[in-house]
Amino acid sequence: MKSVIQAVKGTRDFYPEEMAVRNWLYGKIREVSQLFGYQEYEGPILERIDLYAAKSGEELVKEQAFVFPDRGGDLITLRPELTPTLARMVAQRQNTLVYPLRWWSFGPFWRYERPQKGRTREFFQWNIDLIGVDSPEADAELIAVCAMFFEKIGLNSQQVGILVNNRRLMESQLEQIGIGERLRQQVFRLIDRRDKMSPVDWDAYAQEIGLHVEQLQKLKEMLSDPELWQMSSELVRVFEILEEMGLRQYVQFEPQIVRGLDYYTGTVFEARDRARDGRAILGGGRYDNLVADVGGNPLPGVGFAMGDVMIGIVLEKYGLLPNLAKTPAQVLVTVFDETRIKLSFALAAELRRAGISTIVYPEAVKLPRQLKFADRIGVRYVLIVGPDEEAAGVVTVKNLTTGEQENIGRLEIVNWLNRHLPD
């Protein structure tokens, strides 16, 4: 035990139980993505570091990416996010793709950070994007995808909410109080930290950036105005569409949401536990310059990303993780003794040809051990072929759930199982 080599920090082993949950999540993601007509795609896991230099945000690449030189000396990055890859893939075939593009993906990502609650170094992320349209209806569609996903997975609008804002709205409001492009990024950071700092520290931080007392006062008024969204024709339209789609209850305006990544240009949103537990479940928004930033012609887009770790924590908290069958096997064929091993293997092969998932015990150990094994892996039916059965031309079928058993004619067994197995 002591000599087992340690797993890499911040990675998780997916034992069959965890793998089943991950695949279940993947399935729900696929279901909702396809329900909206999105196509699945995937990019490489390795990218040149230059791809991220463009726009991802300084820190994400410099300090939070796994970077290494390949044998030719080029710096290669384990992808920390997918959006730049998406932008590259679109730019490469910009003139042949049919717009608007609706694409989704689910795959692994890496960030070199200290692991903690809701965050690991290796994680899986759902990315979904609508590219080639800059309408608020497109923004609303992505938010709707998000809300439908919650609905499908069993999270109701009392448990989780999608907080929405618009960077253009915030920019114009900031203009009105005399904050221009020069201070914009810093003020966005300030807004982003409103809840994370004490009011006193926050005021001090604001003044440090260079806000006058009057500007700070006006900024506070902005951030506490729940009706501010009505100043944005885009947000008005977004909420209107979501209302018509019957998903309005999941969504609310939140002026403090501006998102960390630099490439967002319009509507931004993130989903959180309503109880304010933990970090954001997902985050996204509109990015209208990204394709141009990697060398393509300007093309607008909107999308979001959801990590598997935080959604897993939320689903666990609300008891929504499914009870998944332990084994895919529907039937276990026991081996009665050495001389009857061939009988059991032949029977198992016959069941498999009929499409029945079957395990055959691989050695002639005592029957109680084989039954105990069947019970522990969670298989429903056990088949026994001993001397009595062989002589009578039957098979004993035992249902481990009910404890009942009966003899079925050897030639009837496939039909019998097909009638009694679930599905």
Added chain:
RNA sequence: GUGGCUGUAGCUCAAUGGCAGAGCGCUUGACUGUGGAUCAAGAUGUUGUGGGUUCGACCCCCAUCAGCCACCCCA
């Protein structure tokens, strides 16, 4: 990158500086063709790792690794 807490049996956790334990799980049996329940017996440890203090260290000190949590940042 910064700070805090924690590392003892497969798991969850006890043990005043003085013989390393319990519950669960596991193995075997009660039950030679039947799992779960019950009862009985049994096995399991380099106390994360490396140093130091001490007559003596799971316990105190230092370092290191890992896990958890917060910061930073973000999914």
